[in-house]
Amino acid sequence: MSDSTIVPSSRRLRGVCLGAGYFSRFQYEAWQRIPEVEIVALANRSLEKARETATLFHIPRAYAWSDLAAMLDAEKPDFVDIITPPETHLEIVRLAAARGIAIICQKPIAPTWDECVAVVETARRAGVRLMIHENFRWQPWYREMRRLLDAGTLGDLFSINVRMRMGDGWQEDAYLARQPFFRTYPRLFVYETGIHFLDTFRYLGGEIATVYTRFQRRNAAIKGEDAAQIVCGFASGATAILDASRYNEADTANPRYTFGLVRIDGSKGHLELDLEGNLIFKPLGQATQRIEYPHTRDGFAGDSVYAIQRHFANRMADGAPFENTGDDYLKSTALMEACYRSQASGQVVAVDLPRS
16 A cells, blocks of 8 residues: 555544744645644643634644643544744643544654653554654655665665755754754754764664764754764675764755765665655666656655655554554664764764664
C-alpha cells in the first residue's frame, strides 16, 4: 500500500492541536486536506493567538493554556497534535496518556535525553499510540531515494553526502521574525535542524555506529552552533557526511524546498538531488538518467507535512504500526547526543542505541 493511499475509516478522527507558532500553520493546513480528520479545538500559551489561528483554519474552539486538562476532558479527542516547544512536551504527553489519547508530537521529543525517554515510556505504560512528527524522511525525494535503494538500482550503498546552506542565519536579527527562540538555544543546529538529516540518514542507510563532528558559531548574535560537519559511520560500513550551515546562502530562490544538495554513491552508480527537487541517476559507465517522480511545492518541503499526517491518519484507521514511532526516534535522538559528545571530546564516538 502506498503511503498516500487513503485508508477508509468508519468515522472521522477528532483531533486537538496544541500550539500556534510559526510552523504550526503547515500542520493545520495539512489536516484540512485530510477529510477523515476533524480538528475540533486548539490551545496556545497566547489565547489571542489561539483564537486567531482557530479563525484562520475554521477550528470551532480555542482554549487557554491553563485549560489543557479541561480541554481534553471536554473534547474527548482521538488524538492530540503537539506543536509546542520541546520543554512542554512531557507535561502534555502525561495529560494525554492519562486519558488514553493517541499522540503525534513534534521533534525534538524533549530538551534532555532523560525527558525524551520519559515521553516515550509514559505513552508506552499507558498503552497509547505515539508518533513523532519528523517530516524530513517524508520529503518525496527521500522516499524516491529509498525506493531506488530498495530496488537495488544503486547496488550496495557506499556513501551519502548532503550539503546544506540555509542563508537565514547571517543577519544581526537572525531568526527573530520566524523562530526567535533559536537565538538563545545553547545547542542549536544539530538539536533543531541536524537531527532531521541524522534521522534521514538512518532511514536511507540503516543504523549508524559512530560519529565525528566539528561545530562552528558563525553569527556572534546567537548562543549555539549554526554550522556543522558531521561524519557518520553506518554499521554496514557505508558513510554519511553532512556539511551544513545556516549562515551561508544557497543559490536558489527557496533553500527550504529540498534543504540542500544530496549525492548517494553505490556500487552500481550514483544519484544526485539538486535544489529544485530534480533527481539524476548516473549508472557506472552509462549516460545519466533523469528520475521522474512526483514532487510538489505545495505545503512544506515537498508537502512532507501532509505526507506524514496522511500516514498518521492511515495508521490510526488500520491499526498498523507508525513508521515514526517514539522508540525509533529515540535512536535518532541518541545519534544527536553522540554528535555533541564528539564535539566536546574532539573524538570519534560510538553511538549508544537505546533498547526498544
